[in-house]
Amino acid sequence: MMKATLMYCNEAIGAGAIKAGCNFFAGYPITPQNELFEYMARKLPLAKGIFLQSESELAGINMVFGAALAADAA
Secondary structure, X not given: OOOOOOOOHHHHHHHHHHHOOOOEEEEOOOHHHHHXXXXXXXXXXXXXXXXXXOXXXXXXXXXXXXXXXXOOOO
8 A cells, every 4th residue: 555645746746756767957946846946955866866056047947958968867
């Protein structure tokens, strides 16, 4: 039987991403995704992943594009 865990929606997205193999997160802290940003900052390094806070939204998406081109699970 599975254990039920209560969490915020954005935290559930982060947990699912890590379980699915995401090992890189780059982002810029904006209000709609703050919970996801904070969750990934705490949990991704524990899963031997890389978390980067970018200086802008544009820089963040460029980091993700670079990780995707390098065949990383971003």
